[in-house]
Amino acid sequence: MPLAPELHTFADAQELVLAAADLLVQLGQRAIAERNRFLVALSGGSTPKALYATLTSPTIARRLDWAKVHFFFGDERCVPPEHHESNFGLAQAMLFAPLHIPPSSIHRIQGEDLPEAAAISYETLLRRLTATPEEQWPVFDLVLLGMGDDGHTASLFPGTPAVSESTRWVVPSSAPQGPRSRITITLGVINHASVILFLVTGHNKATVVQRILEHRGDDPIPYPAALVRPEHGRLLWYLDYAAASKLTTTPPHSTSQEDP
Template sequence: MSTDRRVLVHTDRAALAAAAAERFVSTMSELLAERPVVHIVLTGGSVGIDVLAAIAAHPDRDRLDWTRVHAWWGDERWVPTGHPDRNERQAREALLDAVVIPSANIHPFPAPDEGLDLEAAARRYDDELRAAGGGTYPSFAITFLGVGPDGHIASLFPELPGPTVAEPGAIAVHDSPKPPPQRLSLTLPLINSSERVWLVLAGADKAAALGLALAGAAVADVPVAGVLGQRRTLFLVDEAASAEVPAALIAPTSYWTGAMDQPDWAP
C-alpha cells in the first residue's frame, strides 16, 4: 500500500476545524459502507477539541452509524476520572455525548482512581487494545494527533524515551515537561500502523515544529517528524502554522511532501 504526506493550509483555525470535520464525516461514511467496524483514535488539545466540536456540529453527523465506531485515545493525562484536563472528558463533551455511540465502544485510558499505578494502567490499555483486535492491535482507520510547539505528539516528548520506543503498544510516560508529569501514550509504531494519520495544528508557535518535521528532523528531537500513516498522513494547518514551510513546496491551498507522482489523491 502506498503512503504519502500532504499538508493542507487553511485560512484560520475555524476554517481548519470545519474542513477537518467535513473530511472526517465524508471519509467515515465511506469506511462504514465498506467494513463492519471502524476504529478511530482521538486527540486532545485545543485544536483537536475544536475539530471534534465541528464534527458534532456537522449536519450529516447522525447519518454515520456510530454504533459501529470504536473510539480510542492517543494519550491521556494521569488525572482522576472526570477531571477537566482529561482528553477523554473533553472529547465526550465536544463530540461523544452528542452522538449515539455505545459506552462499550468508548475506550478511555485508565485513571489513577481506578486502583492502578501508571505502569499497570499502560499494560491494561495495551491488553484492551489487543483484545479489541483479536489478539493483535486493532486497525485504526483514522488517528487524530495534535502537535506541540516542541514537536511532541500524543505524550511522546523530545529528549524522553517515548519517541524512540520500537514496539507498538501503550506506555507509561514519566517526567513530562508539560504538566502533569505522569501520562499514558500510544507509541509511535502503533500510531504509524494507522491507515490515516491526521495532524491538526494552528498558530505561529507551531510553525517551527511543522518546518522541522517536513525537513526530516530526528524523531528523538522532533517526534512529529516520525509520523507516517500506512495510507495517508495529513497535516491540517492554518496559515500561521505554515509560516516556515519552504516556499518552493507551497501551492495556493496545499502542497505535497511525498508521492508527487500520484495526482489522484484520496483521503
C-alpha cells in the same frame, strides 16, 4: 516506501476543523461500508474542542452512523476521568454525550490507575478489540494527532524513552509541564494506521512545522512528530496559515476540501 505527507493549508482554525470533520465523516462512511465499523483514535490538546463542536453540529452529525464508530485515545493524562485535564473527560462532555455514543463504543485509558498498570491494561484492550495477531501492529482507520511547539505528539515528548519504544503498543510517559504523568500509544501503533491526520494551528508551531516538513535529511531533528511516518497509510497535515507561515514552498495539496 512511505508515501510523502499530504499538506493542506486553511485560512484559520475554523476552516481547518470543518475540513477535518468532513474528512473524518467520509473516512467513517467508507470504513463502515467496507467493514461495518470505524476505529478512530482521538488526540488531546486544544484543537479537539473545536473539532468536537463541529462533529456534533446537526449538518455533520447526521451524515455518519455513530453507533458503528469505536473511539480510542492516543494518550491520556494520569488523572481521574472527571478531572478537567482528562482527554476522555473533554471528549465525553463535548462529543460522546451530545452524540449519544454508547459506553460500549468508548474505549478510554484508565488514567486514574498506576501508569504501568494502565498502559498494560490499554494494550490488552487494544489487542482484544482489534483482534490483532501476535507480532503485528493494530490498524486504526484514523489516528488524530496534534503537535506541541516542542514537536511532541500524543504524549511522546522529546528525549523520553516512550519515543524509542519499538515493541510495546502503550507505555507510560512523562510531560515537561502540566500533569507530568501520562499514558501514550507508541509510534508503532501510530505508523500502522490507515490514515494519520495532524491538526496544527498557530504561529508558535510554525518553526517546528517548517523543520519537519522541509527537512532535507542532512541533520537529525529532535521532534517526535517527525517520526510519524506511516508504513502503508496516508499522512495528512492540516495547517492554518499561521502554522504554515514559515514554509518556503506552497503545499502541493493546498485546499479547503479533502478527497478521502
